[in-house]
Amino acid sequence: MPLSILDYDPYxxxxxxxxxxxxxxxxxxxxxxxGTDGTLSDFANGYKYxxxxxxxxxxxxxxxxxxxxxxxxxxDFNNWENNxxxxxxxGGTWEISTPGMLPIGSKVKVKLLLKDGQTVYxxxxxxxxxxxxxxxEMDGVITHPQYEWKHKAPSLTEAPLxxxxxxxxxTEDYRINSxxxxxxxxxxxxxxxxxxxxxxxxxxxxxxxxxxxxxxxxFFAISSRFGKPEDLMELIDTAHGMGLxxxxxxxxxxxxxxxxxxxxxxDGTTSQYFHEGNRGEHSAWNTKLFNxxxxxxxxxxxxxxxFWIDVYKFDGFRFDGVTSMLYHDHxxxxxxxxxxxxxxxxxxxxxxxxxxxxNELIRQVNPDATTIAEDMSAMPGMALPISSGGIGFDxxxxxxxxxxxxxxxxxxxxxxxxxxxxxxxxxxxxxxxxNIGYAESHDQALVGDKTIMMWLADSEIYWKxxxxxxxxxxxxxxxxxxxxxxxxxSLAGEGYLNFMGNEFGHxxxxxxxxEGNGDSYQHARRQWSLxxxxxxxxxxxxxxxxxxINLEHRFKFMENSASLKQQWVQNSDKLLAYQKGDLLFxxxxxxxxxxxxxxxxxxxxELIFDTDDRKYGGFGPRSSFGWSKGKLNIILEPxxxxxxxxx
Numbered sequence: 001m002p003l004s005i006l007d008y009d010p011y012x013x014x015x016x017x018x019x020x021x022x023x024x025x026x027x028x029x030x031x032x033x034x035g036t037d038g039t040l041s042d043f044a045n046g047y048k049y050x051x052x053x054x055x056x057x058x059x060x061x062x063x064x065x066x067x068x069x070x071x072x073x074x075x076d077f078n079n080w081e082n083n084x085x086x087x088x089x090x091g092g093t094w095e096i097s098t099p100g101m102l103p104i105g106s107k108v109k110v111k112l113l114l115k116d117g118q119t120v121y122x123x124x125x126x127x128x129x130x131x132x133x134x135x136x137e138m139d140g141v142i143t144h145p146q147y148e149w150k151h152k153a154p155s156l157t158e159a160p161l162x163x164x165x166x167x168x169x170x171t172e173d174y175r176i177n178s179x180x181x182x183x184x185x186x187x188x189x190x191x192x193x194x195x196x197x198x199x200x201x202x203x204x205x206x207x208x209x210x211x212x213x214x215x216x217x218x219f220f221a222i223s224s225r226f227g228k229p230e231d232l233m234e235l236i237d238t239a240h241g242m243g244l245x246x247x248x249x250x251x252x253x254x255x256x257x258x259x260x261x262x263x264x265x266x267d268g269t270t271s272q273y274f275h276e277g278n279r280g281e282h283s284a285w286n287t288k289l290f291n292x293x294x295x296x297x298x299x300x301x302x303x304x305x306x307f308w309i310d311v312y313k314f315d316g317f318r319f320d321g322v323t324s325m326l327y328h329d330h331x332x333x334x335x336x337x338x339x340x341x342x343x344x345x346x347x348x349x350x351x352x353x354x355x356x357x358x359n360e361l362i363r364q365v366n367p368d369a370t371t372i373a374e375d376m377s378a379m380p381g382m383a384l385p386i387s388s389g390g391i392g393f394d395x396x397x398x399x400x401x402x403x404x405x406x407x408x409x410x411x412x413x414x415x416x417x418x419x420x421x422x423x424x425x426x427x428x429x430x431x432x433x434x435n436i437g438y439a440e441s442h443d444q445a446l447v448g449d450k451t452i453m454m455w456l457a458d459s460e461i462y463w464k465x466x467x468x469x470x471x472x473x474x475x476x477x478x479x480x481x482x483x484x485x486x487x488x489x490s491l492a493g494e495g496y497l498n499f500m501g502n503e504f505g506h507x508x509x510x511x512x513x514x515e516g517n518g519d520s521y522q523h524a525r526r527q528w529s530l531x532x533x534x535x536x537x538x539x540x541x542x543x544x545x546x547x548x549i550n551l552e553h554r555f556k557f558m559e560n561s562a563s564l565k566q567q568w569v570q571n572s573d574k575l576l577a578y579q580k581g582d583l584l585f586x587x588x589x590x591x592x593x594x595x596x597x598x599x600x601x602x603x604x605x606e607l608i609f610d611t612d613d614r615k616y617g618g619f620g621p622r623s624s625f626g627w628s629k630g631k632l633n634i635i636l637e638p639x640x641x642x643x644x645x646x647x
């Protein structure tokens with residue numbers, strides 16, 4: 001297979017052997033798993049074999065627990081007794097055909113006798129639904145969801161405009177929200193705001209609500225806090241009917257450590273799903289790490305991906321924690337300052353192989369699917385096709401950009417904004433790879449940090465956001481909030497992401513109910529009424545975001561990074577301008593002075609967007625422009641930006 005990745009990036013030439021090894025291990029693993037003529041889609045059918053399979057007059061149940069010596073299916077249907085003993089089958093599998101149908105909704109577990117004589121209870125590994133019992137432990141639940149799908153998934157004909165959402169915190173009430181209420185109340189907001197893709201967090205079952213869904217226990221189960229499987233199916237189906245695609249925030253980088261709830265020590269051994277010893281422990285996250293070199297683990301994880309596409313009709317995935325997967329040290333403390341850091345003994349080749357297999361499988365199951373990698377290390381080829389020597393993702397997240405903005409707001413003054421550094425951060429990409437740009441996601445709003453709007457406005461946000469108040473702090477906050485989002489939206493990627501509520505400057509931070517905050521829901525909800533209240537200035541930020549998003553709908557300038565034609569950067573004047581496709585963006589980041597810009601165009605440009613417009617909470621339009629004899633003369637007021645259409 002040719003290494004056309006070298007055509008994109010000649011600096012990779014010294015690492016040609018490493019890239020060839022990447023392809024060799026991928027091909028070798030595929031052959032081991034599939035033989036000569038098998039497909040990954042046929043291989044990844046574990047969810048059709050393991051767990052509960054409903055037959056005509058009974059259930060067939062299978063579980064993989066190779067180190068167990070006996071196994072029983074127990075639950076409230078048989079008073080948790082041992083009268084449903086499983087028989088040993090091939091490869092460490094245990095199975096039973098039940099005498100008659102077990103009731104839907106029955107709580108179940110697998111009871112295992114281990115080699116040391118210990119008896120343990122485990123939630124079935126392929127269970128589709130699980131709930132917490134009175135001891136705050138997970139119980140599996142027999143389910144056979146019946147839902148009649150009404151809509152086909154829409155195709156993505158423009159750049160992905162992603163609305164990152166968490167079901168539980170999507171209500172304004174002091175409680176956990178549901179799939180049904182999200183469908184009724186939030187989906188219409190997302191559609192109205194102009195986003196075309198939803199990225200759902202915390203869907204895979206997790207015992208600890210405060211983990212934000214990133215410590216998964218039951219990989220095939222939806223979070224029961226939010227409702228039933230049919231409710232999630234209805235949510236996705238309704239979104240499809242609105243023209244919205246839905247991505248799953250999938251967590252295959254690690255698993256919760258809880259014994260009994262999930263996979264840890266499932267059959268009494270540490271090595272069933274995870275690496276043994278220190279390699280199986282994530283010291284920073286206190287979680288377990290998968291052994292991607294083990295065929296049974298590959299089968300489990302690949303089957304999991306196909307399951308979410310096949311059963312729930314997800315349109316793709318955002319893979320969480322990819323950096324942690326790629327390196328034996330999980331990228332902790334490593335500065336990726338040169339290419340040798342990507343192709344060293346620190347690189348987990350088995351994890352790289354798994355990610356390549358995952359991307360190929362996803363395309364086989366749904367050729368229209370979208371995959372996004374959360375990788376802060378900038379691994380070369382992450383978002384290049386496997387056929388080119390890449391890992392196969394469609395996009396990578398531009399993770400350095402929110403860090404840039406938070407550092408700017410926390411540590412520097414407006415006068416210290418370095419436009420050259422900003423330009424480099426917003427425009428530097430791995431050659432040939434597409435990025436999803438964003439100014440802030442859920443990560444920047446977690447407890448201990450604050451949203452961009454809170455960094456800008458601080459306590460004034462509580463007292464001076466009404467339309468009748470005057471506040472220089474709020475004026476600055478609104479102006480910079482708009483500039484930060486517009487420059488990031490237009491430059492930082494071939495797609496864009498926003499976290500739920502941040503489009504209108506949602507205040508404060510995110511903190512789930514826990515012992516440390518008195519189990520409070522104060523910061524685990526979304527105050528939609530702030531944006532709906534016509535007496536508050538949050539409405540201006542929402543109107544701005546709506547019209548900003550609509551720029552992509554109208555002009556489709558994001559998808560092609562080559563559409564960035566020319567730029568003008570005047571650092572000392574805090575003046576930045578660039579042409580992207582048919583649009584000219586001009587920014588004045590200076591806090592005090594108006595700035596002038598003189599540019600040559602054959603025809604008179606058309607002003608289509610002004611951040612200083614009063615409908616966006618501005619004071620104008622105050623900036624002005626004139627055109628004469630092929631010259632565009634722009635006068636930009638402080639902390640203002642204008643967008644022109646170049647005819």
